[in-house]
Amino acid sequence: MDNIIEVNNLSFGYGEKFILKDVSFSVRRGDFLGIIGANGSGKSTLMKLMLKILTPLSGNIKMFGQNIEDIKSWNKISYISQKLNFFNSSFPTTVEEVVEANLFSQIGLFKRPKKCHKEMVYQILEKVGMEGYRKILIGNLSGGELQRVFIAKALINNPEILFLDESTVGIDAKSEETVYSLLTDLNRNHGLTIILITHDIFQISHIANRIICLGKNGLLEQDLKNGMTEDILKEIYGQSLIDFKDKRWD
Numbered sequence: 001m002d003n004i005i006e007v008n009n010l011s012f013g014y015g016e017k018f019i020l021k022d023v024s025f026s027v028r029r030g031d032f033l034g035i036i037g038a039n040g041s042g043k044s045t046l047m048k049l050m051l052k053i054l055t056p057l058s059g060n061i062k063m064f065g066q067n068i069e070d071i072k073s074w075n076k077i078s079y080i081s082q083k084l085n086f087f088n089s090s091f092p093t094t095v096e097e098v099v100e101a102n103l104f105s106q107i108g109l110f111k112r113p114k115k116c117h118k119e120m121v122y123q124i125l126e127k128v129g130m131e132g133y134r135k136i137l138i139g140n141l142s143g144g145e146l147q148r149v150f151i152a153k154a155l156i157n158n159p160e161i162l163f164l165d166e167s168t169v170g171i172d173a174k175s176e177e178t179v180y181s182l183l184t185d186l187n188r189n190h191g192l193t194i195i196l197i198t199h200d201i202f203q204i205s206h207i208a209n210r211i212i213c214l215g216k217n218g219l220l221e222q223d224l225k226n227g228m229t230e231d232i233l234k235e236i237y238g239q240s241l242i243d244f245k246d247k248r249w250d
């Protein structure tokens with residue numbers, strides 16, 4: 001069993017307010033993990049703990065077999081945050097420049113990108129179907145196109161795990177579909193491990209092989225056998241569209 005992430009008995013609170021209690025789960029290499037749950041149940045908090053943006057009260061997280069406190073280089077991980085929705089797209093920069101910015105460790109600060117860097121940017125934009133937009137100002141892109149550019153930016157350093165926090169919020173259904181099929185392709189055909197927070201339980205039921213649900217009182221609701229999860233989904237979303245048969249629950 002090749003666990004790429006192990007979350008063990010994780011608890012966290014903001015001040016007096018407990019958010020997560022004794023949460024444990026694992027992610028295998030190549031998994032597509034969906035994190036669902038009610039507003040305020042702690043999904044973003046959980047992701048921030050996994051990214052070491054926050055520190056747990058108790059419990060621990062291992063990534064690539066190492067405690068995350070000991071990880072020095074985070075270049076195997078990329079994160080697209082909820083904040084993308086507030087990104088200032090009127091900033092006068094092109095698609096190519098946005099993606100290139102993540103190559104600064106290779107290019108060097110204040111240096112001009114070489115032909116090989118331009119080629120890398122082209123290839124990654126091609127992967128997300130945005131190669132024809134290289135010279136376009138990001139302010140002129142649609143929400144879905146901007147989304148794909150940010151995925152390209154996240155992929156340029158060849159990460160092994162991609163974290164996305166509700167990244168399709170605010171884009172139309174067709175663009176959303178394109179982003180989901182891109183993520184599915186990256187996961188199934190390129191072996192990228194993906195962890196996605198979403199409220200779209202219909203989409204996630206089709207693309208994820210593993211789903212965890214944060215329920216009331218900061219507990220992880222993943223006990224399908226006694227029907228708890230389906231009840232909780234009905235309570236949170238008013239429906240339970242997910243077919244759990246082929247999902248991994250360990």
Ligand SMILES: Nc1ncnc2c1ncn2[C@@H]1O[C@H](COP(=O)(O)OP(=O)(O)OP(=O)(O)O)[C@@H](O)[C@H]1O
Nearest residue numbers: 014019037038039040041042043044045046166214
């Ligand atoms: N920095 C903070 N300080 C205090 N409370 C916070 C902070 N960040 C989040 N919270 C609170 O912690 C709870 C969990 O927030 P979190 O953003 O993790 O939930 P979420 O499940 O991602 O919610 P949503 O689905 O609405 O995005 C919420 O009640 C939120 O108000």
